[in-house]
Amino acid sequence: MDPRMFFSDVRNIETILKETDTITLVHPSKGKTIRLVGVVHIATPEYYQRVLSSLQKMDVVLYECIEDESKERKIPVDNPYQDLAQKMNDYLEEQVATSQHYGIDYLHLPANWNKADITLKEARSFLPHKPEHQDGKKEGEREEERIIDNMIGEFIAYINALKAVTKRRDEKLLSVLEEFEARGDVASIGVLYGNDHFKALEQSLVEKGYTRVNHETHLLIPKQYHERLIEMMMEERNER
Numbered sequence: 001m002d003p004r005m006f007f008s009d010v011r012n013i014e015t016i017l018k019e020t021d022t023i024t025l026v027h028p029s030k031g032k033t034i035r036l037v038g039v040v041h042i043a044t045p046e047y048y049q050r051v052l053s054s055l056q057k058m059d060v061v062l063y064e065c066i067e068d069e070s071k072e073r074k075i076p077v078d079n080p081y082q083d084l085a086q087k088m089n090d091y092l093e094e095q096v097a098t099s100q101h102y103g104i105d106y107l108h109l110p111a112n113w114n115k116a117d118i119t120l121k122e123a124r125s126f127l128p129h130k131p132e133h134q135d136g137k138k139e140g141e142r143e144e145e146r147i148i149d150n151m152i153g154e155f156i157a158y159i160n161a162l163k164a165v166t167k168r169r170d171e172k173l174l175s176v177l178e179e180f181e182a183r184g185d186v187a188s189i190g191v192l193y194g195n196d197h198f199k200a201l202e203q204s205l206v207e208k209g210y211t212r213v214n215h216e217t218h219l220l221i222p223k224q225y226h227e228r229l230i231e232m233m234m235e236e237r238n239e240r
């Protein structure tokens with residue numbers, strides 16, 4: 001398994017330790033059911049089986065995937081979290097976990113599964129272009145201050161870009177969902193997406209007359225492995 005598969009989750013230890021939601025909503029007059037199933041990039045095989053089981057009886061399943069399903073997730077090789085990702089991935093793979101693209105076979109999805117996400121090209125269009133730093137210093141400006149200002153500016157630009165990508169993905173998901181909801185031959189729709197997208201989506205559905213009728217949570221990694229993961233994160237922070 002490529003250790004980089006888990007990278008987006010090890011940057012924030014809470015992502016691995018938390019639970020994801022499965023939320024079922026119904027529309028009384030339309031007779032429609034929508035099930036929102038949260039998913040992340042790393043969990044146990046049993047977790048992914050529960051996810052798939054909760055979607056099995058849905059007429060249509062909409063899923064997230066910016067990248068091509070057949071390609072591995074990649075990160076910059078000079079990213080400062082690379083070593084930590086390697087350690088945590090090795091530990092989790094040895095003990096209990098697998099990745100989303102192994103837990104769910106995206107190359108052989110059922111015929112009723114439909115991608116509801118933006119393209120990789122579109123996602124990249126939101127990312128800021130790294131500015132060229134000037135070599136010269138302003139009068140009275142310390143070099144350290146200039147470097148810090150550049151780093152802060154780039155960080156803010158990156159965070160704003162991520163927010164823009166999330167907003168565009170939410171819009172895309174809602175658009176595809178509405179298309180299938182309008183079909184007379186579709187009574188139930190499952191949505192397999194990142195948990196963080198559900199707050200805005202559920203709000204939109206409630207405004208359309210849907211009501212939440214069930215809410216379940218699923219733990220990604222058994223609690224007996226949490227302590228070691230936290231230790232790894234703290235060791236990384238202490239070394240910095």
